[in-house]
Amino acid sequence: MSTxxxxxxxxxxxxxxxxxxxxxxGDGMQLTGNQFTAVSALAGNDLATLPDFPAEIRAPAGTxxxxxxxxxxxxxxxxxxxxxxxxxxxxxxxxxxRSELSKVHSDxxxxxxxDEFGERELEKAGxxxxxxxxxxxxxxxxxxxxxxxxxxxxxxxLGAKRRDAERSKNFFALGLLCWMxxxxxxxxxxxxxxxxxxDDLIRRSNATAxxxxxxxxxxxxxxxxxxxxxxxxHPPGTYRxxxxxxxxxxxxxxxxxxxxxQSFLGSYPITPATDILHELxxxxxxxxxxxxxxxxxxxxTSAIGAAFAGDLxxxxxxxxxxxxxxxxxxxxxxxxxxxVIVNIQRGGPSTGLxxxxxxxxxxxxxxxxxxxxxxPVIAARRPADCFECAIEAAQVALRYRTPVILxxxxxxxxxxEPWRIPDxxxxxxxxxxxxxxxxxxxxxxxxxxxxxxxDEATLARPWAIPGTPGLEHRIGGIEKQDGTGxxxxxxxxxxxxxxxxxxxxxxxxxxxxxxxxxxxxDADVLLVGWGSTWGxxxxxxxxxxxxxxxxxxxxxxxxxxxxxxxxxxxxxHRSVIVPELNMGQLSKMLRAExxxxxxxxxxxxxxxxxxxxxxxxxxxVVHGDEGESE
Amino acid sequence: xxxxxxxxxxxxxxxxKRADWQSDQExxxxxxxxxxxxxxxxxxxxxxxxxxxxxxxxxxxxxxxxRLPYYxxxxxxxxxxxxxxxxxxxxxxxxxxxxxxxxxxxxDLLSIGGNHLLHALRRNINMTILLIxxxxxxxxxxxxxxxxxxxxxxxxxxxxxxxxxLLPLSIALGADATFVARTHDMDRQHMMEVFKRxxxxxxxxxxxxxxxxxxxxxxxxxxxxxxxxREGMIIPxxxxxxIRFGPDDSFGVVLDPRHGAVVMNTxxxxxxxxxxxxxxxxxxxxxxxxxxxxxxxxEPTPMGVFRAVDRPVYGSKPVETEPPGRQLISDLxxxxxxxxxx
Ligand code: SF4
Numbered sequence: 002m003s004t005x006x007x008x009x010x011x012x013x014x015x016x017x018x019x020x021x022x023x024x025x026x027g028d029g030m031q032l033t034g035n036q037f038t039a040v041s042a043l044a045g046n047d048l049a050t051l052p053d054f055p056a057e058i059r060a061p062a063g064t065x066x067x068x069x070x071x072x073x074x075x076x077x078x079x080x081x082x083x084x085x086x087x088x089x090x091x092x093x094x095x096x097x098x099r100s101e102l103s104k105v106h107s108d109x110x111x112x113x114x115x116d117e118f119g120e121r122e123l124e125k126a127g128x129x130x131x132x133x134x135x136x137x138x139x140x141x142x143x144x145x146x147x148x149x150x151x152x153x154x155x156x157x158x159l160g161a162k163r164r165d166a167e168r169s170k171n172f173f174a175l176g177l178l179c180w181m182x183x184x185x186x187x188x189x190x191x192x193x194x195x196x197x198x199x200d201d202l203i204r205r206s207n208a209t210a211x212x213x214x215x216x217x218x219x220x221x222x223x224x225x226x227x228x229x230x231x232x233x234x235h236p237p238g239t240y241r242x243x244x245x246x247x248x249x250x251x252x253x254x255x256x257x258x259x260x261x262x263q264s265f266l267g268s269y270p271i272t273p274a275t276d277i278l279h280e281l282x283x284x285x286x287x288x289x290x291x292x293x294x295x296x297x298x299x300x301x302t303s304a305i306g307a308a309f310a311g312d313l314x315x316x317x318x319x320x321x322x323x324x325x326x327x328x329x330x331x332x333x334x335x336x337x338x339x340x341v342i343v344n345i346q347r348g349g350p351s352t353g354l355x356x357x358x359x360x361x362x363x364x365x366x367x368x369x370x371x372x373x374x375x376x377p378v379i380a381a382r383r384p385a386d387c388f389e390c391a392i393e394a395a396q397v398a399l400r401y402r403t404p405v406i407l408x409x410x411x412x413x414x415x416x417x418e419p420w421r422i423p424d425x426x427x428x429x430x431x432x433x434x435x436x437x438x439x440x441x442x443x444x445x446x447x448x449x450x451x452x453x454x455x456d457e458a459t460l461a462r463p464w465a466i467p468g469t470p471g472l473e474h475r476i477g478g479i480e481k482q483d484g485t486g487x488x489x490x491x492x493x494x495x496x497x498x499x500x501x502x503x504x505x506x507x508x509x510x511x512x513x514x515x516x517x518x519x520x521x522x523d524a525d526v527l528l529v530g531w532g533s534t535w536g537x538x539x540x541x542x543x544x545x546x547x548x549x550x551x552x553x554x555x556x557x558x559x560x561x562x563x564x565x566x567x568x569x570x571x572x573x574h575r576s577v578i579v580p581e582l583n584m585g586q587l588s589k590m591l592r593a594e595x596x597x598x599x600x601x602x603x604x605x606x607x608x609x610x611x612x613x614x615x616x617x618x619x620x621x622v623v624h625g626d627e628g629e630s631e
Numbered sequence: 632x633x634x635x636x637x638x639x640x641x642x643x644x645x646x647x648k649r650a651d652w653q654s655d656q657e658x659x660x661x662x663x664x665x666x667x668x669x670x671x672x673x674x675x676x677x678x679x680x681x682x683x684x685x686x687x688x689x690x691x692x693x694x695x696x697x698r699l700p701y702y703x704x705x706x707x708x709x710x711x712x713x714x715x716x717x718x719x720x721x722x723x724x725x726x727x728x729x730x731x732x733x734x735x736x737x738x739d740l741l742s743i744g745g746n747h748l749l750h751a752l753r754r755n756i757n758m759t760i761l762l763i764x765x766x767x768x769x770x771x772x773x774x775x776x777x778x779x780x781x782x783x784x785x786x787x788x789x790x791x792x793x794x795x796x797l798l799p800l801s802i803a804l805g806a807d808a809t810f811v812a813r814t815h816d817m818d819r820q821h822m823m824e825v826f827k828r829x830x831x832x833x834x835x836x837x838x839x840x841x842x843x844x845x846x847x848x849x850x851x852x853x854x855x856x857x858x859x860x861r862e863g864m865i866i867p868x869x870x871x872x873x874i875r876f877g878p879d880d881s882f883g884v885v886l887d888p889r890h891g892a893v894v895m896n897t898x899x900x901x902x903x904x905x906x907x908x909x910x911x912x913x914x915x916x917x918x919x920x921x922x923x924x925x926x927x928x929x930e931p932t933p934m935g936v937f938r939a940v941d942r943p944v945y946g947s948k949p950v951e952t953e954p955p956g957r958q959l960i961s962d963l964x965x966x967x968x969x970x971x972x973x
Contacts, residue, residue, distance in 0.1 A: 043970055232972075241969045255960045265725055287959060290724060290946075295750040299717035302710065302747075306690070306721025309708055310729065314721070332711050421972075422964045425957040467706040467722070467729050470685040475654065475701050477691075477709025487656065488701065 010219070012183060012227040017076035019084030020178065023101040024093030024114075025062050026055050026069040029171035034071025035417070036175060036192060040184045042242045042419045045232025046075040049536065050244075050416040051083035051609065054356040063117075063125040068100045075182070077231040081383060081536030083416065085611035089181075091174050093117060093148070095126035102137070110142045112177065114170070116149035144223045148173045148214075155213045156206045165202075169210035176214025183229045186215055238421040245384035245413035246273070248420070249317075249343065250280035252391025254287045257313055259392065260399060260431035264289040265307035266315045267300035269322060272355040273411040274345040277317045297325035301342065305329060308338040309476075311435060311466035313395060317343040319411075320362050321352065327370050330404055332478045334374040334502065337453075337462050339398035339405075341391070346410040348607050357607030358412035360532050361583035366406045367561060367590070373499050375506045377401070378561040380408040382535035385420035387413060390558075392428065397509055399433050402461040408560075410582075412609050413533045436463035436472055441484070452476055452486040460505035510562040517556040518570055524551035526622055527574035529599065531557040531587055534580055534610055541615035552619055560587070563594070571597045576622045578602055580615050647678040654704045665816035665842035666696055669763060672822035673732075674703070679823075680830050682730045690719040692744055694736040695770050696763035696842070713744025716751035719758050724946045730830060731758040737778040738768050741797050745777075752808040754945040755834035759826070762799050763840050766928075767848035780927050785847075800922035800937060803837040804915045810836035811918060811938040816843060817856040821934065828936055834944045841928075855925075855932050866894075866924070868935030873905035874921075876931060884921070884933075891920035894931050910939040 020037070024030045031052055038050050053070040060067035074084035087105040092098035094117040105111070118133055132138060133145070152173045156166035172193075179186055190208060197204035218224055243251075257264040266289060268278040282291045290312075294300035301316040308314035318326065323344050333340045346362045348354030362369075366378045377397050381390040387409055394407040439448035440463060452474040453462050465472035474486060482489035483497055520528075520542045530538040535556050542554045555570055557563065571577055571591060577599040579588035585601030592599050602618045604610055652674040660666045677687075687705035691697030693712035700707030710718045715733045723731045733740075733751075740748050740762050751758065767785070768774040774787040778799065782791035803811045810832040814825040822840065829836035841852045855864040866876045866884060874884040875897065883897045883905040892906065912918065918938040925932040 039968065043968065045970070045972065235972045237972050239965065239969050239971050241964070241967065251960075251963055254963060258956050258960050261956075263725070265721060267721065284963070287963070292720070292724060294717065294720075295746055298714060299720070299747055299750065302714040302717040303721035303724070305710075306708070306718035306723075307725040308721070309706075309718075310688070310722045310725035312721075312725040328711055329714065336708075422969065425961045425964070428957070428960070467688050467726060468685055470683070473684055473705050473707075475656075475689075475703070475707035475709065477701070477707075478693075478711055479709065 010225060010227055012229050014229050014231060016078060016230070017074060017080065018089065018182065018228065018230060019072065019074045019087045020089045020091070021070060021072045021087035021101060021104060022091045022174065023068055023070040023097035024171070025096070026060065026067045027062060028069070028093045029168075030069045030071050030093070033171040033175045034073060036189060037178055037184070038073050038417060039192070039242055040179065040188045041073070041075045041182075041230070042240070043188050044184060044230070045235070046230050047078065047080050047233035047235070047419060048073055048075045049080055049083040049418050051412065052415040053608070054415075056354060056356045061125070063094055063096055063122050065096045065100050065126060068097050070097070070101055072104075075230050077233050079233060080540070082540050082609070082612060085613050091178070093170070093174070095123050095128055095132065098132060099126045099128060107140050108142070110144065111138060112144045112146060112174070114148040114174075115145045116147045144221075146177070146217065151213055151217065152210045155209050159202065159205050159209060161202055161206050166206060169206045172207040172210035173214035173217070176211040176216075177218045180215045180218030181224060181227055183227050186211070235419070236421065240419050240421055242417050243385055243388075243420045244415055244417040245381065245387040245409055246276040246345065246415065247280055248385050249381070249387035249391050249409060249414075250277045252388040253277075253281060253315055253395075254284060254289060255388065255428060256392045256395035256431055257288050259428055260313050260395065260433060262288075262311065262313040262433070264315060265304055265312040266291045266317065267294050267302075267304035267307070268292070268317045269294050269297045269300045271297075271319045271322050273347055273414045274317045274319045274322070274343065276414065277343065277345075297322040298329060301326040301329040302332075304340055305333050305336065305338060308333075308340050309336070309466070311464070311468075313399070314339065315341045315343065317345070319345050319347050319355075320349045320365070323362060323365055323369065330376070331370045331372060331374045333404035334370070334376055335478050336476050337402045337502075339395075339402055339464070341394045341398050341405050341407055343407045343409065345414045346408060348605065354607045356411065358410045358533070358609060359582050359605055359607065360410060360534070361586065361605065362408065363531075363560065363583060363586040366408055373503065375503050375561065376403055377405045377506055377509050377559070378408065379405065379559055380532040380557070381413055382532060382556060382558065384413055384416055384418050388423075392431070396429060396431055399431055400461065401459050401505055401509060402464060403506065408532060410533050433464065435469065436465035437469060439471060450474055451484045453481055454484050455501070459508060460501060507562050510559070510565055513559055513564045515566050516558065516564040516570075518553065518566075520546060520553040521551040522553050524553045525575040526551070526619055527553045527555055527571070527577050528615070528619065529555045529557065529571070529577060529579045529587070529591065530581070531560055534582065537610045537612050538580055538615055540612045541619065544612065545616055545619055550619065550623055557587070560590075568595045571595050571599070576600070578618055578622065580610055580618065582609065647684070649674045649678065651684060652677045652704050654702050656701050658702050659698070660695060661846045663845040664695070665765065665844065666699070666763065668816045668819060669696075669761070669822065669840055669842060670699055670702055672819045673761075673826055675819065676823040676826045679827055680730070686728060687730045687732070688719070688722050689732045689734060690715045690722065691733075692735045692739040693770070694739040695844070696734055696736040697739050699734040713739055713742070714747060715739065716744060716747040716758070716760065720751055720756050723757050727757065727947060733758055733760040735762060736769070737762065737764045737766060737776045737799070741777045741799060741802065745802075749802070749806045752803055752806040752835050752837060755809055755942050756945045757834055757947075759829045759836045759838070761826075761838050761840055763842045764799055765842045765844035765848055766796075766851050767844050769844045769847050773847035796926075798922060798926060799839045801919060804919045804922055804938065807915060808837045808938070809834045809940050809942050810936070811922075812837070812936040813839045813841070813934050815841035815852060815856045815934065817858070825936065828939070832939060834942060852928060854929055864931050866931050866933040868908050868921070868933050868937065870908060870910055870936070872908055873902065874908050874933075875905065882931065884924070886917065886920065891923050892917075894924065910936050912938070913940055
């Protein structure tokens with residue numbers, strides 16, 4: 002089979018398209034989706050992805066529980082969310098069709114791998130009649146493709162066994178999509194060559210399947226036209242694709258280099274945070290030591306030990322792991338050592354929905370420790386932002402000598418977008434000075450080292466690391482006397498230390514720029530968001546304003562301390578709506594703090610908001626209850 | 632790393648005395664507590680270890696013994712219950728040049744912290760772990776601990792505890808610890824010798840220190856450690872020598888295929904049947920058999936170094952210490968596929 006030639010069919014320019022790929026978890030849908038994303042990024046499109054994994058690693062093949070989906074929106078415009086409903090669905094088997102059909106538009110194009118629609122497969126998916134024959138697909142534009150058999154026929158010629166040949170069928174789908182959306186096949190072929198270089202038969206099988214899929218598009222009469230999504234108008238620069246977890250890991254490496262310190266990551270494997278541990282483990286020369294601990298508690302406490310010894314310390318986890326780290330976070334608050342605690346949030350409580358996204362750990366981040374133990378909380382808003390947030394979290398931790406919680410979530414962690422690579426010269430300097438001298442003069446004129454003698458501006462205490470002669474000191478979780486750090490059970494001192502620890506965190510707000518506040522600032526309605534809902538809320542605001550509806554958008558990157566302007570902004574709008582993937586945690590915080598009637602828009606279905614859902618909430622407020630739904 | 636210059640005076644390694652290792656904090660254990668003698672044995676032994684105060688970090692969890700870091704004029708952390716080995720792991724990995732000590736009780740290190748103890752030992756992280764075993768919860772005023780004998784009557788077990796005790800040395804050997812020893816609070820010289828050996832061992836060194844809690848579990852080891860009883864009840868382990876003890880060495884230890892190690896009257900066995908002590912046996916089974924002698928601490932009990940073998944120390948491969956800075960970040964961000972927009 003020769004490399005596919007460019008199409009002779011007519012082509013039409015479109016602004017954007019949302020494609021959803023769905024198959025069995027063994028079908029390689031994530032790989033296919035990511036590769037389609039990568040070639041679209043190379044084509045200059047803006048894009049946003051939404052991987053939607055099954056929770057079960059080995060759900061029985063062909064069942065609904067085993068369906069793995071991947072959604073990507075590609076666009077010639079700036080976009081910041083993966084699209085509400087898909088325009089195109091690729092269904093590799095009946096279970097994929099059954100579970101995903103509700104996530105596509107009612108007139109969407111549905112590409113079906115007809116080879117997998119036998120009686121047994123239909124039964125496994127719970128179909129009582131064949132959806133290809135009944136009215137299930139009425140209104141959709143259905144493209145029937147015997148993907149498995151076409152792939153097997155071509156690949157078997159290379160000498161592959163039937164079972165192995167079948168595995169290449171996702172490359173058939175990729176070839177077909179690349180033809181339909183005029184992606185450059187050479188970009189994919191180059192990647193196949195590189196990725197499967199170690200196994201020549203697999204490499205050739207996948208390349209062949211890709212070609213067959215591409216050629217199928219060219220020849221089938223079912224697809225009369227190809228589409229072109231022009232490149233987006235990105236500012237000049239060098240770009241790459243990145244997902245949130247990789248960006249976060251790279252931010253950790255960057256912070257390490259910018260601080261001149263060695264980093265220590267204590268971590269225990271947990272979905273969806275483990276990829277950060279994987280990524281950092283790949284870069285031993287980057288001065289980051291990764292330590293896979295025996296449990297979540299050892300992960301954070303080893304990081305505390307490393308911080309005491311002078312490392313830039315991190316621990317990465319997800320909700321259940323955060324719960325286990327609670328006591329140690331309290332210790333870090335009391336020891337006043339720099340430490341960044343990263344939570345890639347997932348659906349809870351308990352094991353909950355490990356592979357699905359949620360923002361329901363905000364209260365845990367704010368209040369999930371015993372005693373009065375405030376610490377800064379920062380949330381990333383888009384995949385590439387995880388890079389900057391990691392650097393910022395380290396900066397705050399080092400400057401204020403405090404644990405910092407950085408919140409991301411399963412959606413941000415796994416989804417990717419094009420990222421203009423920042424100029425490293427613009428990144429901040431994070432270098433720190435360890436204490437090197439005695440800092441207190443006793444009454445008799447002799448000098449001493451006081452580990453809790455604070456910096457006047459930041460209230461940070463000196464960081465004196467082992468190896469420094471003369472500054473030997475002991476610290477612990479028992480309340481300490483202000484200044485000396487000696488054990489103190491004195492009631493007046495405990496009040497003072499509690500006040501000082503709180504004041505120190507409040508002072509972080511002194512360094513903060515005003516929060517991102519956009520849209521119609523004089524609108525009645527204000528949308529307030531934090532974290533990964535940013536893209537959806539920003540898109541909703543943009544669409545509403547195009548319609549002539551006035552709305553403002555406040556995004557909170559720092560949830561503790563809140564930027565100083567927040568109260569005034571909230572009070573300057575008549576209606577405040579807080580969309581959150583939880584049952585109203587930020588809205589409750591804002592109500593308590595500012596006594597404003599912040600209304601929450603909630604969702605905990607394991608999926609991000611759609612733009613339509615946010616628009617709808619605003620319309621309801623603007624028009625009363627007659628807002629039209631999408 | 633930022634270089635640290637100092638104007639303060641370092642104490643010369645060669646000239647430290649016990650007093651150099653004592654902090655200015657008032658020691659606050661109950662009068663008569665065995666922890667006092669353990670603390671002073673450690674402080675007496677440290678000048679012989681060839682280390683500096685500033686390179687020494689003592690980490691405790693929670694419990695009476697775990698307070699020990701406050702009394703040491705070194706760097707120290709009084710952490711949270713059970714987690715001292717994990718905290719110390721971070722310290723040791725961050726700076727492999729430090730001498731790291733972990734001090735905790737039987738509750739701290741075998742109950743809530745049992746998991747961390749196992750993993751610090753099996754990884755062979757460079758630290759000296761002193762498990763101060765008094766077979767009771769002292770700080771919380773007298774509940775049975777994971778090493779308390781079965782049937783022990785305490786406030787939380789008024790009808791006698793149902794739990795079987797853990798034997799700390801068996802646990803350490805089960806985790807394949809590379810250095811395992813036992814000493815007791817009534818013999819400063821012995822403690823000092825064992826502490827020095829433990830510190831000199833590369834990797835994780837585990838020492839069980841029998842300690843008397845005179846308030847909540849008084850006389851727990853008296854039948855073994857009291858001066859008058861030692862000759863008949865302590866089995867000294869001496870490298871390369873047949874294991875013998877008792878008046879005129881009238882008893883010895885013999886390996887028995889069915890019962891592990893057993894104590895015999897030397898009149899009943901020939902010289903070459905006696906077990907010759909060898910700490911360096913690669914396989915831990917003989918050391919394990921010795922660790923099962925006197926499971927209830929009321930029979931002749933071995934003291935000394937049970938095992939000392941060489942194995943690679945975890946984390947001895949340093950991470951890159953001279954970070955190349957911003958160029959490394961730039962190279963990383965540009966790795967893989969990128970494209971330019973003009
Ligand atoms: S309670 Fe027991 S172990 Fe604790 S200090 Fe008092 S005597 Fe020592």
